Every structure is written in structure tokens, then in C-alpha cells.
Amino acid sequence: MTDLASSSPPRAGWNRRLLRWMLYAILGLFALYYLLPLFVMLTTSLKSLEEIRAGSLIALPRDVTFSPWATAWSSACTGIQCEGLRPYFWNSVLIAIPAVALSTMLGAMNGYVIAQWRFRGANLIFSLMLFGCFIPFQVVLLPMARLLGMMGLAGSIPGLIFVHVIYGIGFTTLFFRNYYVTIPADLVKAAKVDGAGFFRIFWSIFLPLSLPIIVVTVIWQFTQIWNDFLFGVSFSEAGTQPVTVALNNIVNSTTGVKEYNVDMAAAIIAALPTLIVYVVAGKYFVRGLTAGSVKG
Amino acid sequence: MAPILDIRNLYKNYGATEVLKDINIAIEPGDFLVLVGPSGCGKSTLLNCIAGLETISGGSLSIDGRDMTHVSPKDRDIAMVFQSYALYPTMSVAKNITFGMKVRGVDKATQARKLGEVAAQLQIEQLLNRKPGQLSGGQRQRVAMGRALVRDPKLFLFDEPLSNLDAKLRVEMRTEIKRLHQSLNASMVYVTHDQIEAMTLATKIVVMKAGIIQQIGTPAEIYNRPTNLFVADFMGSPAMNLIPARATREGAATRLEIARNSGPPLVLMDQTAPELPDQIILGLRPEDIAEAGFRSGSGVQEAECLVDMVEPAGADTFVVTSLGGKEVTARLHAETSARARQHLSLAFDISKASYFAPESGQRLN
Ligand SMILES: Nc1ncnc2c1ncn2[C@@H]1O[C@H](COP(=O)(O)OP(=O)(O)O)[C@@H](O)[C@H]1O
Ligand SMILES: [Mg+2]
Numbered sequence: 001m002t003d004l005a006s007s008s009p010p011r012a013g014w015n016r017r018l019l020r021w022m023l024y025a026i027l028g029l030f031a032l033y034y035l036l037p038l039f040v041m042l043t044t045s046l047k048s049l050e051e052i053r054a055g056s057l058i059a060l061p062r063d064v065t066f067s068p069w070a071t072a073w074s075s076a077c078t079g080i081q082c083e084g085l086r087p088y089f090w091n092s093v094l095i096a097i098p099a100v101a102l103s104t105m106l107g108a109m110n111g112y113v114i115a116q117w118r119f120r121g122a123n124l125i126f127s128l129m130l131f132g133c134f135i136p137f138q139v140v141l142l143p144m145a146r147l148l149g150m151m152g153l154a155g156s157i158p159g160l161i162f163v164h165v166i167y168g169i170g171f172t173t174l175f176f177r178n179y180y181v182t183i184p185a186d187l188v189k190a191a192k193v194d195g196a197g198f199f200r201i202f203w204s205i206f207l208p209l210s211l212p213i214i215v216v217t218v219i220w221q222f223t224q225i226w227n228d229f230l231f232g233v234s235f236s237e238a239g240t241q242p243v244t245v246a247l248n249n250i251v252n253s254t255t256g257v258k259e260y261n262v263d264m265a266a267a268i269i270a271a272l273p274t275l276i277v278y279v280v281a282g283k284y285f286v287r288g289l290t291a292g293s294v295k296g
Numbered sequence: 297m298a299p300i301l302d303i304r305n306l307y308k309n310y311g312a313t314e315v316l317k318d319i320n321i322a323i324e325p326g327d328f329l330v331l332v333g334p335s336g337c338g339k340s341t342l343l344n345c346i347a348g349l350e351t352i353s354g355g356s357l358s359i360d361g362r363d364m365t366h367v368s369p370k371d372r373d374i375a376m377v378f379q380s381y382a383l384y385p386t387m388s389v390a391k392n393i394t395f396g397m398k399v400r401g402v403d404k405a406t407q408a409r410k411l412g413e414v415a416a417q418l419q420i421e422q423l424l425n426r427k428p429g430q431l432s433g434g435q436r437q438r439v440a441m442g443r444a445l446v447r448d449p450k451l452f453l454f455d456e457p458l459s460n461l462d463a464k465l466r467v468e469m470r471t472e473i474k475r476l477h478q479s480l481n482a483s484m485v486y487v488t489h490d491q492i493e494a495m496t497l498a499t500k501i502v503v504m505k506a507g508i509i510q511q512i513g514t515p516a517e518i519y520n521r522p523t524n525l526f527v528a529d530f531m532g533s534p535a536m537n538l539i540p541a542r543a544t545r546e547g548a549a550t551r552l553e554i555a556r557n558s559g560p561p562l563v564l565m566d567q568t569a570p571e572l573p574d575q576i577i578l579g580l581r582p583e584d585i586a587e588a589g590f591r592s593g594s595g596v597q598e599a600e601c602l603v604d605m606v607e608p609a610g611a612d613t614f615v616v617t618s619l620g621g622k623e624v625t626a627r628l629h630a631e632t633s634a635r636a637r638q639h640l641s642l643a644f645d646i647s648k649a650s651y652f653a654p655e656s657g658q659r660l661n
Contacts, residue, residue: 186382189349194396194443195370204395208386 045069045264052260068261072269076262078249085266087239088246092226092273094157095242099164100221106165107172107217108210112202114173115180116188126177132170141234148235155237163235164225171224172217179213180206215284223274243270298361300325300483301346301451307354308341308507315341316507319355323485323500328477331487332494333504334530339487342504343455346485348372360450372451375444379456381436383428383443390415390424393442414446417476434465445476452484458493470496491531495519503527519581521650525657528579528650534627537580540620540654543572552578552646554620562599562619566646570661579650582614585626587634588641595647600639606632615640 040057045068047061055062074084113119114126144163145154153159183206191201232242241249247270251263278285299322308316315338323329331339344350345357348369357364359372383392391398393414394407402410415421418438428436437457444452457473458466474497477484488494494501495515503510503518503526511523522528528536542553550569554562564578588598604623605616608630615626615634626642634640651660 184380184382186378186380187384189344189347189369190376190378190382190443191384191395192349192369193347193374193376195399196395200399205384205386 041264041268045072045261045268047261049257049259049261065261068259069265069269071259071262072250072266076250076259076266077253078246079253085243085246085250085269088241088243089269091157091236091240092243095160095164096222096225096273099161099168099225100218102161103165103168103172103221104214104217106169107174108176108207108214109202110169110173111176111178111180112206114177116183116185116206117198126173129170129173132167133174137167137230141230145235155235155240157240160231160235160240160242163231164221164228167231168221168224172221175213175217175220176210179210183209212284215281219277219281219285222277226274246270299323300327300360301329301485302358302361303346303355304357305355306342306345306352306357308338308345308350309353314507316345319509321502321509321512323483325483326481326499328484328486328497328499329502330494330498330500331485331502331504332491332530333489333510335489337504338507339489339504340455343376343453343485343487346451347374347376347453373449374451374453375447375449376453377440377444377455377457379459381428381440381460383436383439385428388425388427389420389431389439389442392428392439393446396443396447410446414442417445418442433461434469437461437465437469441473441476445480450483452482454484454486456488457486459488459490466493473497492533495531501531503530505530520648521659522579523659525577525579525652528652532581534582534614534625536650537578537582537585537619537622537624538652539578539580539622539624541576541578542574543569543576543651544574545571552576554578556620557618558602562601564597564599564644564646566595566649568595568647569649569651572651572660573653575654576660577652577654578620579652580624580644580646580648582625582627584645584648585624586643586645587626587628587632588643590629591643591645593645593647595649596643596645598641598643601642603634603636603638603640606634606636615642617642 036058043059043061044052044057046064046066047055048063048065048067051062072085074086075082076084078088110129114122148154148159148162151159151162153162187205188201191205196204226242227244228242229244229248232245233248236242236245247266250266301321301323303319303321306316306319307314319342321329331342333339341350345352346359348364348367352365359374364372384395387395390411394411397407397410411424412421415424418441420435420438420442423431423435423439428439431439437460440457454473458469461469470493473486476482477497486493486497495518498515500512501515501518502512505526511518511527513521518527518531522531522536525538528538539554544551544553546565548567550566550572552564552566554564556562601617601619603615603617607614607616611630613628613630613632613634615628615632617624617626617640628634649661652658653660
């Protein structure tokens with residue numbers, strides 16, 4: 001890039017630089033556009049209510065206060081209870097972690113079988129799973145409620161885990177299957193000749209190769225499950241609601257004045273885990289999505 | 297001795313397509329069998345059937361007298377080297393080689409001892425801690441060999457193990473595989489589409505085309521007495537000259553008349569040929585056509601030919617002329633005085649001739 005620029009005549013160099021700056025300007029503008037709401041949320045959550053009423057929306061806080069955060073975390077009212085987000089946050093953790101782990105593991109197994117053990121009907125099953133990815137959730141709410149009721153899981157956290165695992169399998173299978181089809185079939189043959197069986201080959205050869213796609217799947221599933229509202233609101237009861245439902249209740253509870261700063265703090269708290277996951281593992285996400293075949 | 301591998305009337309179909317048809321092969325302990333044929337003729341499929349990685353659709357297959365129809369690959373006492381090497385990417389070289397023993401529950405001490413032996417044999421001791429991704433093509437090839445050798449199996453299976461190497465390395469590894477075969481006295485089945493590899497390595501060659509065995513024999517038999525036009529054309533480089541000719545009987549001898557673009561036809565006499573049909577294909581290897589005066593024997597006859605092209609190739613010089621409407625290549629010594637577009641007297645050794653029927657392609661003598 002720099003070589004090209006320095007070896008071309010000065011005029012072309014200037015054009016190139018101009019183009020580059022325009023690109024930066026446009027990208028910067030878009031970044032600003034997306035970051036502005038976050039900025040407003042953050043500043044608002046650090047202001048007192050008086051300051052919010054007095055000042056402008058995008059002004060920086062004059063007196064930084066963390067009390068809205070404390071309120072949002074432990075004492076905001078979600079209806080008749082006033083315990084803040086905390087219990088619901090933990091509900092979400094208890095739902096998301098097992099559901100992500102289970103759906104990822106099942107997806108890996110399914111993908112491995114469909115990609116490398118080409119049994120009769122494998123393509124049909126894969127097509128059905130793909131179809132499952134595109135069924136609108138609203139369609140299944142009632143049947144799923146019946147099913148959970150019959151299983152004795154209605155309104156419980158295991159019930160929500162079950163729902164998320166089932167609805168995750170389509171996508172996780174797709175991810176792993178597409179990753180595993182790029183692995184040469186000779187690898188399985190060699191392992192078979194070496195005496196390894198179905199699970200041994202999966203465990204010793206495929207799983208160690210899978211880190212990039214595991215990261216992709218975990219991020220995807222975690223984001224889906226953590227941010228889910230529809231299943232959360234449909235299949236939970238008073239003590240088992242996830243954080244998204246609680247956030248909605250805090251924002252919509254209409255007792256007294258509207259506490260914008262608490263709402264903002266609560267929203268950030270609810271969004272924080274997915275943000276952190278992206279910041280920590282985001283570069284693996286991109287890398288995993290573009291990871292190519294494995295050369296023996 | 298009982299055959300180590302005995303294949304009888306084997307068929308393999310994928311759905312409606314027959315990939316292997318009526319395969320019959322038997323090899324003795326210590327044999328080096330090479331399956332050779334053009335790409336897509338079913339060599340890998342046959343090897344996979346032997347390994348148990350593909351089921352067979354008909355016939356039987358036994359290894360060391362034991363029927364293998366319902367035996368899984370791991371219980372066939374075989375080892376296999378793949379064209380892609382198929383090394384386990386996340387395991388070190390040492391782990392790659394010992395994986396099979398680990399799976400089978402061989403104790404650690406034995407694993408280490410065998411690993412040491414094989415690493416020394418293949419001179420890969422300094423690579424044991426590397427991952428396959430950090431190895432060159434030739435090194436990966438050695439590791440793949442090591443993984444097979446460490447098994448000490450009844451039967452080694454190779455699927456084009458050298459085809460991903462560059463030319464020089466390929467020749468080196470070819471020699472090494474041959475040496476291994478001799479020192480281990482192991483039984484091997486080796487797949488290649490490279491007829492030179494087949495000739496140099498095999499004690500027995502199977503030539504295949506479109507899922508059908510064309511000929512089985514020693515390299516010399518295949519080379520000197522190809523059973524049909526396909527084998528004649530496929531084996532040998534440059535290929536055997538296949539020249540259309542008219543055969544007529546003159547007493548005990550056969551008179552072969554070969555048309556030429558200009559001038560009178562070339563006439564060769566064969567004193568020992570059997571009864572031939574009127575139209576035949578005469579097969580002569582390039583080395584059976586020499587410069588006049590450099591070849592003697594009862595069947596040698598000389599004739600003037602117009603040289604179209606001269607191709608020096610180091611040790612030999614190839615001279616191309618035209619006979620019976622076909623390009624005909626002669627293998628001459630390096631110091632030949634042959635010049636393009638000049639006449640040259642060539643010596644045809646008709647005692648080495650193969651005769652084929654033009655329609656069926658079958659050998660006639
Ligand atoms: N799984 C399969 N399904 C259908 N056809 C196959 C399959 N595997 C191989 N074939 C066909 O069988 C023929 C022989 O293949 P192969 O044994 O790989 O040839 P070779 O190793 O001699 O190049 C080819 O025509 C190929 O298309
Ligand atoms: Mg092949």
C-alpha cells in the first residue's frame with residue numbers, strides 16, 4: 001500500500017490520500033451515529049434527576065453520581081417488588097450459561113455427524129434443521145407452552161433453558177456443519193484405520209480443531225439468549241424472569257416520576273454482558289466466521 | 297503359501313453406477329502390488345474396500361485367509377497412507393504416530409520404544425514435537441509413513457502417497473519406499489496413476505480402466521506383453537508406438553505392410569508371428585526402433601525413414617517419424633547424427649513386436 005503510494009506520481013498520491021480521508025470521515029460519521037445513543041445513555045445514567053430536567057440531553061454530567069446505578073441494580077421497582085435488576089440478572093446467567101453450553105455441544109455433535117458420517121437421510125435432516133432456524137418464534141409460543149406444561153417445566157428456569165437449547169440447535173448445527181465439511185474426509189478415514197471410533201474421533205480430532213467455530217457459536221448463542229425477551233416473558237413466572245423482562249418492567253412501572261437515569265443505568269447493566277463478550281472475543285468471532293479449511 | 301490378500305469377484309456400486317466390476321486379485325506375502333490406471337478408474341475405491349472404509353457390493357475379500365466382509369477397518373490389521381497424508385492437525389508428530397497405539401491401549405513404554413524406532417528409521421527424530429502445519433510436504437509424507445510403519449500390519453495400503461511431492465522428492469521417496477519394502481519384507485498395495493512409479497516399485501502390477509482390471513502381471517510382463525491396446529498405450533514413456541499395418545502370409549513368414557505419406561510402403565517380415573488377420577495394429581516400443589547399425593538380431597530389419605523431429609533428452613535422443621499415419625518415436629543414442637527433415641536409416645526389431653486387433657484392441661500374439 002505505502003509502496004504503491006510512494007512510487008506513484010505526487011498527484012495520484014494526493015488523490016489517494018483525499019480518498020482515504022473521505023473514507024475515514026464517512027466511517028467516523030457512522031460510528032458517531034451508532035455511538036451517540038450509548039453516549040446519551042451513559043451520561044444520563046450518571047446525572048441526577050434535577051440535572052436531567054435542567055440540562056440538555058447531550059451535555060456531560062456536572063456532578064457525577066452513581067446512585068442511579070445502585071438503584072437500578074438493587075432497589076428499582078419491577079412492579080410490586082423493589083429489588084432492582086440483581087435477582088433477574090442472575091436468572092439470566094442461570095439460563096444463558098447452561099443453554100449456551102448445551103446448544104453449542106449439541107450443535108457440534110450434529111454438525112460432526114452430518115458433515116462427516118453422511119448417513120442415509122443426512123441431507124434431509126440438515127434441511128429440516130435449517131428450516132427450523134427460520135420459523136418465527138411467535139408461531140411456536142402456544143405449542144411450546146403446552147409442551148412445557150406437560151413436561152412440568154412451565155414457568156421454570158430449566159424450562160427456559162430447554163426452549164433456548166431447542167431453538168439454538170438449528171443455528172449451532174449449521175455453524176458446525178459448515179465448518180466441519182471443510183475438514184478433509186481422509187482425516188476420519190485415517191482415524192478409523194488407527195482404530196478410533198465415533199466419539200474418539202470427535203473428541204480427539206474434531207473438537208481440538210473447533211476453537212474458532214466454538215467462539216462464533218458461543219457469542220451468537222449468548223447474544224441470542226441473553227437478549228431474548230419473547231420467550232422470557234412468555235415462559236417465566238414471578239421469580240424466574242430474565243433480565244430483559246425485568247428491565248421492561250422497571251422502565252414501564254408507572255409509580256411516581258419517571259427516573260430516566262435509573263432506566264438508562266438498568267439498560268446498560270442488562271446489555272453489559274453481551275458487550276463484554278463482544279469486546280473480549282470479537283476478533284475471534286470475525287476470524288472464526290472466515291476460517292477456511294484445515295490442511296493436513 | 298496362502299495369499300495375504302484374496303479378492304474374488306468383487307463389485308462396488310454407488311447407487312446405480314458400477315465403480316468396480318468383477319475384481320479378482322490375489323497377492324502373496326511380501327508382494328508389492330501396484331494398482332495403476334487413469335484418474336477416476338476406481339483405484340482409491342478398491343483400496344478403500346480393502347481397508348474396510350467402503351462396503352463391497354458383491355464378491356468376497358479376505359486378508360490372510362480371514363473373510364473381511366463384516367470386519368471393521370481397525371480389526372483388519374492394515375495401515376494406510378493417504379494422498380493428503382491426513383495427519384491430525386492439532387497433534388504433534390509424535391502424537392500423530394502414537395495415536396493408533398494410544399487408542400488401542402498399548403502401554404506408554406512400548407509406545408515410546410516404537411516411536412523411537414520408527415523415527416530413527418525415517419530420520420524424523422528432530423520433528424517429533426512439531427505440528428503438521430510446521431512441516432514441509434516431504435516431512436509430512438515421512439510422518440504419514442511413520443504412522444503406518446509403527447503399526448507393523450499384515451498389509452500396507454498406499455493411496456498415491458507421492459503425488460503431492462515435487463519431482464525430485466518423489467524420486468527420492470520412491471527409492472525409500474522400495475528400500476522399506478525390501479527391508480521389512482512387508483506386503484503392500486500401492487495405488488498410483490503414474491506408470492513409472494508402478495514399474496519401479498511393483499513386484500506385481502494391476503492395470504485398471506473404468507473399474508475393470510485390464511491386466512495383472514509382473515512389470516516385465518506388462519511392459520513386454522501388454523494384453524490390449526489400452527495397457528500398451530498406458531504403460532511406458534514415451535508410449536508404445538501403435539502403427540496400423542496390413543498383414544499377409546508368405547509361407548511360414550508374415551509380411552507387414554505399413555503405409556507412408558510419401559514413397560513406397562515400409563515392409564517388415566516377421567518369421568515367428570502367429571496367424572494374423574488382414575488388418576492389425578503393430579506395437580513397437582521406442583527402444584525397439586534404433587539407428588541402423590546399432591541393433592542386431594534375427595528380427596532386426598533396416599529401412600530409410602524421413603525424420604520429422606529430433607528431441608534430445610540427455611541420455612537418449614528421441615526421433616519422431618511418421619508411419620501408417622501415426623507419429624512413431626524411436627529411441628536413439630545421444631550422439632546420433634539424425635537431423636529433422638532428413639532421411640535416416642532405422643532398425644526395427646520385429647522380434648519384440650506386439651500385434652493387436654484394431655476393433656477389439658486385444659493382443660494377437
Ligand atoms: N462416494 C461416491 N459416490 C459416487 N461415486 C463415487 C464416490 N466415490 C467415488 N465415486 C466414483 O467412482 C469412480 C472411481 O473413483 P476413485 O476410486 O476415486 O478413482 P481413482 O482413485 O482411480 O482416481 C469415480 O468415477 C468417482 O466419480
Ligand atoms: Mg484416487
